[in-house]
Amino acid sequence: MLIRNKLILRFTLLVLLIQLCLSGFIYYFYATSRQQRFDDRLRGKALMTTRLLLRQSPHPADAERNFRRRDLMTIVDERVSIYGPGGHLLYTSADSLSQKHNSAQLERIRPGAPVRFRDGNLEAVGVYYLFDGQPYHVFAAGRDAFGYQQLAKLRLILLVGNVGGLVLIVLAGWYFADQALRPMARVVRQVEKITASRLNTRVHEGNGTDEIAQLAITFNGMLSRVEQAFEMQKSFLSHASHELRTPLATLRGTLETSLAYDQNLAEAKQSQATAVEELKKVIELTNGLLALAKADDASFRREPVRLDECLARALQISAATYPAQTLHLEYGDLPAEVEDVFVVPGNEHLLTTSLLNLLDNACKYSSGAVWVVLGYDSPRQLRVTVRDAGIGIAAPDLSRVFEPLYRAANGKSRPGYGIGLALTKKIVELHGGRIELTSAEGAGTTATLVLPTAA
Template sequence: MLIRNKLILRFTLLVVGIQLILSGFIYYFQASAREQRFASRLLGKATMTTRLLVRQQALEASEPRPQPVFRRRDLLTIPGEQVSIYDAGQHLLYTSADGLSQKENSRQLRRIRPARPVRFTADGQETVGGAFRYRGQLYYVFAAGQDPAGQQQLRQLRLLLLAGNVGALVLIILAGWYFAEQALRPISGVVRQVEQITAARLSTRVAEGNGTDEIAQLARTFNQMLGGVEQAFESQKSFVSHASHELRTPLTTLLGTLETSLAYDPDLPQTQASIRSAVEEIRKLIDLSNSLLALAQADDASFQREPVSFDDCLTQALSYCQGKYPGRVIRLHFGKLPAPLPDALFVVPGNARLLTTAIFNLLDNACKYSAGPVEATLSYGTPTRLRLAVADQGIGIAPAELAQVLAPLYRAENARSRPGYGVGLSITQKIVHLHGGDVQLTSAPGQGTTVVLELPVA
């Protein structure tokens, strides 16, 4: 269901529900007020009748069946009125109709208390019973009758409420549709703008409207997402372009070497030399393929996280790097530590294999581009952040290229004479980001490079 229809339906149900509850209250209180007015009128009539009869001595105990001086039709002013009077011993003294059934009246006598009349319905008649004391004598009086005028008013009120609710329902639906249309119009505009954005127009942005309401927040969020998509798309294009170039170079060299060997190598030593050159190019292809695979795997955030001793990962990476560069001086220092020392020193949540790979890439780059000593310093930046700084004294990086060296397969201009493919820093950055950390890089041409990574501790 469309949001517009949901809003209209919910708005209609809410307002109609409130309206029906209000109508129910109006009808209930009107019906209660009519019933109370009519009961009061019946009780007043019964009391007046009893008082008149008693004053005329029509209910003297000496007469078993009183004969009032008033005719019954003179006392009947309520449609269908019926009056019955009982003495304190609950004996019937007077009834306004000889054939009037006293069964229900007799049953209700025990419920009557002084100043507490009872109300009930019997044989379609509304009846009120009360206690009346005159000249020290207690009488029980029942008055029954019909209220056609009051019932007619209730019927008219029901008809009026029904017609009003039906008419209001139509107006509520129209108002709901209008307000839903007005509220969703900016969203419709955003949808139309988004539909025009294609892969060739990722630079297009959605208008943010007044810049303050929720629609503007949605547009800003969508624009931020578009910026990320555009950046990822450009990174992907750059990655494909660089990967194609890097793969094409060794493949072209390999093909040329084999073709030359096939056409011109006359003896076994020359053939073996060509084969050695081809094998070297194949190894380069394998290294590049492994690097691209590691770069793709570094985007996988589904690995299992567990407490990892970061110093163990650093020691293992130092061992790998020392084996690859046996003559290089690599120093390890320990910097600022928190006070007091935590029970789990240098422990971070993550994956030991990935963290070792990230550290090794930093050390490998430092050794590759520097002939001098490499300094690795492990410390705590804050009590909750572990910090590793790897510094070399190598060729450095130009300021204009600092922002690009973390991109996959990008190599600085002064580094292209060295072996490599430009994926080590990219892999390190992805791994560190997956672990909730940050990578910072500072460098100057001819003065070396320092890479700092920070990770949250366990």
């Protein structure tokens, strides 16, 4: 079901329920008031008749006839019965009246507590009356024709009003739902125009404050990330094809030249050696791309890992790879509340790889010493800082160095493929950490890696 229809249906049901409750309250209040008014009339009729008969004449029948002629407020189907002391019937307005219901109610009547009951299709009340110290029980019954006519009219008015109100509620619900969802429909139309070739298109954000505007803002943010991902993918494919094409072209040219011109074993071996070096580059690049792809897998098993041991292995490998490079390791202050020092949850091989990539970049692009500091940002965060005094990174390149296969302009003369930092960033983020890079061209680079501890 469309949201528009859901809103109309829910709005209609809610308002209709409120309307029905209000109508029911009005009807109940009027019906109760009618009953109370008619009961008061019946009690008044009963008491007036009793006073007239008992106080004004020794001939009750004559007095009653005179009283009835003067009574302008006659009740439809009026019936009055008076019971004297001992429950004896003293008077009835008609000899043919049945006293079955009246007799059954005699025991219930108490001083100050009238009894209300039904006598066939008539409403009746019984009241207690004290005269000359003697108790009398008086019953009056009748039919409230006017009251029921008004009640029927009220029912008709409420029925017509509710039906008409239902129509108005549906129309109002449709109007307000249309007004509320119109910005959403506009967003839908704009989104339908966005294609892979038009990812730079953005959705109108409206007033920027309501929920639909927040949705548009969120969607625009997602479009920006998707556009950035597409650009990164295009850049990655461009760089990958370029990096693979160069050694493959060199390999092909070497083999073709060897096949056409090598005349002896020495020349063939020299060509083969060149081909092997190019194959190594292809294999190295392929392995790097595979490692980058595998780094997206977050399903690896996490275990407590000593980060200082990972760092020690990375330093050992870097020292063997760059024997002329000087590496300095320092430790920061240790929080007193930390029990398992330098322990983080994660994968030991991946963490070692990320540290090794940082050290490899520092050693590759710096002829001076490399400083490494391992310490705590807080009891729940470990920090590794790798600082060099090498060629640095220019500001335009600094924002893109984490893109796969992207290399800064001043670093293309050194061996590499631009995979290390991208791989390191993915590994660190998979471990719930972050990596920050600060650099200035000609002034060196500082890489800071922060990881959550096992605590």
